Amino acid sequence: MAKQHIFIKNEWIYASGNTIAVSNPVNGKEIGQINETSVSQTDSAVSAALTAFPAWSATPAPERARYLYAFADLIDANLEDLALLLTQEQGKPLLEARAEVSFSSAFLRHAAEAARRLEGEILPGDARDEHIMIHRVPYGVVAGITAWNFPVALFTRKVGPALVTGNTIVIKPHELTPLTALVLAELARKAGLPAGVLNVVTGAGRTVGEHLVKHPDVSLISMTGSVRAGREIYAAASHDIKTIRLELGGKAPFIVLADADLDKAVQAAIQAKFVNGGQVCTANDRMYIEEAIYDKFVAKFTEAVRNLRTGDPLEQVDLGPRASQPEVSKLHAILERACRSGAKVLLNLNDSSGPDPAHTNGNWFYPAVLEVTSNDLEIMQEETFGPIAPIMKVSSLTEAITYANQSKYGLSAYVFTQNNRNIMRCVAELQFGEIFINRGAGESVHAFHAGYKLSGIGGEDGKHGIEGYLRKKTLYNNFS
Ligand SMILES: NC(=O)C1=CN([C@@H]2O[C@H](COP(=O)(O)OP(=O)(O)OC[C@H]3O[C@@H](n4cnc5c(N)ncnc54)[C@H](O)[C@@H]3O)[C@@H](O)[C@H]2O)C=CC1
Ligand SMILES: O=C(O)[C@@H](O)[C@@H]1OC[C@H](O)[C@H]1O
Numbered sequence: 136m137a138k139q140h141i142f143i144k145n146e147w148i149y150a151s152g153n154t155i156a157v158s159n160p161v162n163g164k165e166i167g168q169i170n171e172t173s174v175s176q177t178d179s180a181v182s183a184a185l186t187a188f189p190a191w192s193a194t195p196a197p198e199r200a201r202y203l204y205a206f207a208d209l210i211d212a213n214l215e216d217l218a219l220l221l222t223q224e225q226g227k228p229l230l231e232a233r234a235e236v237s238f239s240s241a242f243l244r245h246a247a248e249a250a251r252r253l254e255g256e257i258l259p260g261d262a263r264d265e266h267i268m269i270h271r272v273p274y275g276v277v278a279g280i281t282a283w284n285f286p287v288a289l290f291t292r293k294v295g296p297a298l299v300t301g302n303t304i305v306i307k308p309h310e311l312t313p314l315t316a317l318v319l320a321e322l323a324r325k326a327g328l329p330a331g332v333l334n335v336v337t338g339a340g341r342t343v344g345e346h347l348v349k350h351p352d353v354s355l356i357s358m359t360g361s362v363r364a365g366r367e368i369y370a371a372a373s374h375d376i377k378t379i380r381l382e383l384g385g386k387a388p389f390i391v392l393a394d395a396d397l398d399k400a401v402q403a404a405i406q407a408k409f410v411n412g413g414q415v416c417t418a419n420d421r422m423y424i425e426e427a428i429y430d431k432f433v434a435k436f437t438e439a440v441r442n443l444r445t446g447d448p449l450e451q452v453d454l455g456p457r458a459s460q461p462e463v464s465k466l467h468a469i470l471e472r473a474c475r476s477g478a479k480v481l482l483n484l485n486d487s488s489g490p491d492p493a494h495t496n497g498n499w500f501y502p503a504v505l506e507v508t509s510n511d512l513e514i515m516q517e518e519t520f521g522p523i524a525p526i527m528k529v530s531s532l533t534e535a536i537t538y539a540n541q542s543k544y545g546l547s548a549y550v551f552t553q554n555n556r557n558i559m560r561c562v563a564e565l566q567f568g569e570i571f572i573n574r575g576a577g578e579s580v581h582a583f584h585a586g587y588k589l590s591g592i593g594g595e596d597g598k599h600g601i602e603g604y605l606r607k608k609t610l611y612n613n614f615s
Contacts, residue, residue: 383586546569584600
């Protein structure tokens with residue numbers, strides 16, 4: 136697998152567009168290069184997927200599954216190398232990178248297990264001697280577009296369901312974190328996937344990504360990323376009325392009530408805020424703490440944040456660097472605006488920590504804890520996607536739910552309480568697609584990850600995620 140190549144029809148092709156350097160977020164050092172895929176090369180990738188589609192969709196599902204099991208086995212066999220490369224291109228702690236790689240093969244195995252459950256329906260006709268059959272059939276060519284925060288997991292989260300249902304796919308990884316996607320393509324080739332079933336192109340979203348979305352032979356688009364990109368993709372796909380699935384941003388409320396297990400709530404709040412350095416769409420992005428336990432929670436949480444270690448992700452740290460320098464600038468601006476609009480700084484490790492001399496060129500931003508008194512502040516409304524933790528006091532669950540729902544996002548929410556009535560009220564009243572009760576972040580592959588409002592459309596994971604890669608074909612069979 137040579138540098139600056141893309142993967143089309145199981146072959147490595149030199150991409151002819153501009154070169155994009157891939158840098159290690161720890162120190163800014165170049166670790167690789169990709170080239171932008173040209174328009175004609177993107178067309179070739181889609182053409183390869185289209186050509187492979189008839190044979191692949193006619194392959195019995197259990198046979199398609201066998202390729203996915205083999206792919207998953209190769210990912211597991213190469214876990215350490217993949218995790219190391221993931222840490223080098225994205226910056227997450229190696230321990231988290233290993234977990235992501237393991238999770239990525241779990242996505243493939245879950246999809247493979249669905250091979251025997253791609254069911255249709257037979258209905259009695261209204262006319263004599265007539266049956267109605269509802270078939271579930273693949274779309275054809277899928278465009279998979281992924282974000283930089285979980286480049287390995289998001290790759291297989293889309294490839295698994297797309298392929299087991301008989302679709303073929305062209306994947307475009309984020310231009311910041313493309314290298315792991317290219318390694319995954321090589322592992323898929325070694326797993327024996329037929330040529331053209333999986334193709335990988337590289338380049339930026341508004342060039343390569345947009346051309347892929349608009350390509351007339353792409354029938355389904357599955358993208359994970361920002362609301363900004365999601366809107367652009369939605370618009371680009373509208374011309375041909377394409378089917379799209381968008382996993383976008385979030386602004387998860389983290390509600391802790393007076394009857395909660397306080398230590399468990401603090402531990403989960405830390406985990407859900409700082410895993411992947413806060414660069415998670417389901418991150419705890421605003422905390423609402425009932426007044427009776429507010430001071431205790433704030434003291435425990437702030438002390439725990441003070442003890443977090445930020446540094447070289449190859450060492451025993453809790454946070455690595457930001458994925459890019461623009462993310463660092465964005466977070467400093469968010470913090471400054473929050474303070475100017477009245478947020479009180481309870482802790483800001485950016486004041487006391489300076490980058491380790493060995494990391495002076497890295498993308499460093501350190502955890503900060505804020506106390507806010509208004510739910511209207513930008514820090515309580517806009518996605519942070521970083522280690523800034525705003526906390527607000529609430530008088531009741533009712534007030535917490537009101538504040539939580541005052542959001543243009545609706546992906547994940549967290550609630551800590553030991554009262555069943557409170558839990559059932561949250562299920563009924565919280566306007567979020569995914570609610571975590573008395574636990575931290577982290578989805579299960581067989582559940583369903585879907586956002587309301589600006590957080591997306593369609594959803595992923597579980598049987599409903601598999602269903603998203605199938606459409607129905609209704610047959611009226613009159614045999615009178
Ligand atoms: N809901 C979820 O599961 C997730 C949501 N996100 C959200 O994504 C954001 C950060 O991730 P980024 O990767 O920086 O987002 P991004 O939106 O910049 O990029 C996401 C992907 O879309 C592509 N893209 C961008 N503009 C495009 C266009 N006009 N046409 C076609 N493709 C385009 C990019 O090249 C990339 O591959 C955050 O807001 C985060 O919350 C990130 C991960 C998961
Ligand atoms: O996309 C996200 O940020 C989350 O859904 C994240 O992606 C893969 C991880 O396993 C999820 O927690």
